[in-house]
Amino acid sequence: MKIFNMKNYIRFALIIFGINLNVNGYAQDTLWINTGDWHQSQDTMSVLRFNDTPVFDTSNVALNTSADASLFLTVINMDTEPHDFGVDGIWSLGVNILPNDTTTFEIPPMAMGTYRYFSSDLRGVYLGLSGVLKVGLNMPHQFHWNLADCMPERMDSISSGGALLDDEPYVPRYFSINAYTYPHTALDANGYVSMALGDTCTISIVNSGMMDHVLHFHGFHVEYLSSTIQTSRIGWSKDTTPLLQGEAVTLLLIANQEGMYPVHNHNLIAVTNSGFYPGGMITLINITP
Ligand SMILES: [Cu+2]
Structure with a gap:
C-alpha cells in the first residue's frame, strides 16, 4: 500500500475541492458530469453539465490552466450512460467514462488560447456537455461565453433514449x-x-x-x-x-x-x-x- 505523504494529502484535498493546482509542472482538475433540469419559458429540459462539484449547476464550468504544463483531468460520470471526452483540434482520446465511474487522463501542454472541451456522443452533444478551456490567460479580468442553441423536442427525445428526430428541420427555441x-x-x-x-x-x-x-x-x-x-x-x-x-x-x-x-x-x-x-x-x- 502506498504511503500517503503530506504533499499527496494536500494535493488530494485540493482535488476534492475542485481547485486547480500546479505542482511539479503539471496541473490537476476534476469535473463531474451532472444531470439536472434547465428551465426556460414554458419548457423544462433534462440536461447534462460539466460542474466542478457533485451538485448540478446550470452552467458548464470553465477550466483554467497554464500554457506550459500538462493538465491531469479527472472526470466523474454521474449520468446513466457512458460518455467520451475530447478537446477540439488538440486531442481526442478513446476515453469512455462509464456511468458512476471515474477516469483520469492527461491533456498535454497547449498554446495560449481558448479551447472547447466536450463529449461527442449524442447525449453529450444535445444535452449540453461542452465547456470552455482557458490556457495561459493571465489577465486579471476574464470572462467566458459558452454559446448554445436548443431545440426542446430533440433534447426530450434523446434524454428519454429515443431517436434524434432529425427528419424534422432543426428549429431551436x-x-x-x-x-x-x-x-x-x-x-x-x-x-x-x-x-x-x-x-x-x-x-x-x-x-x-x-x-x-x-x-x-x-x-x-x-x-x-x-x-x-x-x-x-x-x-x-x-x-x-x-x-x-x-x-x-x-x-x-x-x-x-x-x-x-x-x-x-x-x-x-x-x-x-x-x-x-x-x-x-x-x-x-x-x-x-
Ligand atoms: Cu448590434
Whole structure:
C-alpha cells in the first residue's frame, strides 16, 4: 500500500475541492458530469453539465490552466450512460467514462488560447456537455461565453433514449450564453462584462451549438488573440465576431469608454426566447468610471 505523504494529502484535498493546482509542472482538475433540469419559458429540459462539484449547476464550468504544463483531468460520470471526452483540434482520446465511474487522463501542454472541451456522443452533444478551456490567460479580468442553441423536442427525445428526430428541420427555441438567456444573462458573473474604465479583459468564447453564431459588439472593437478554426483572424480588431460551429476564440477588450453597451447575436432568431424578442444571446458590457 502506498504511503500517503503530506504533499499527496494536500494535493488530494485540493482535488476534492475542485481547485486547480500546479505542482511539479503539471496541473490537476476534476469535473463531474451532472444531470439536472434547465428551465426556460414554458419548457423544462433534462440536461447534462460539466460542474466542478457533485451538485448540478446550470452552467458548464470553465477550466483554467497554464500554457506550459500538462493538465491531469479527472472526470466523474454521474449520468446513466457512458460518455467520451475530447478537446477540439488538440486531442481526442478513446476515453469512455462509464456511468458512476471515474477516469483520469492527461491533456498535454497547449498554446495560449481558448479551447472547447466536450463529449461527442449524442447525449453529450444535445444535452449540453461542452465547456470552455482557458490556457495561459493571465489577465486579471476574464470572462467566458459558452454559446448554445436548443431545440426542446430533440433534447426530450434523446434524454428519454429515443431517436434524434432529425427528419424534422432543426428549429431551436432557445439561444443561451453560459445557459442563461436574456434578460437573465445580466445575472451571470462569468458572462456579464463589468469593469472600470481603463481595465482590460479577455473574453473566451466557445460555440457549443449546432449552428454558426455571429456576435455584434456595441461601443467596442475587440482584438482576436486566438481561434481554433479561423486562425487568419488572429490580430484583427473587429466589432463583429462570427463563430463557426465548435469554434473557440479569445478576444481582448479594452474598456476605453464608460457606459452600458449590448453584445448580441446578429441573427434575429437568436435574440428571442421561445419566439419572443428580446431574449436569447444578448449580454451587456458595463464600464463604470
Ligand atoms: Cu448590434
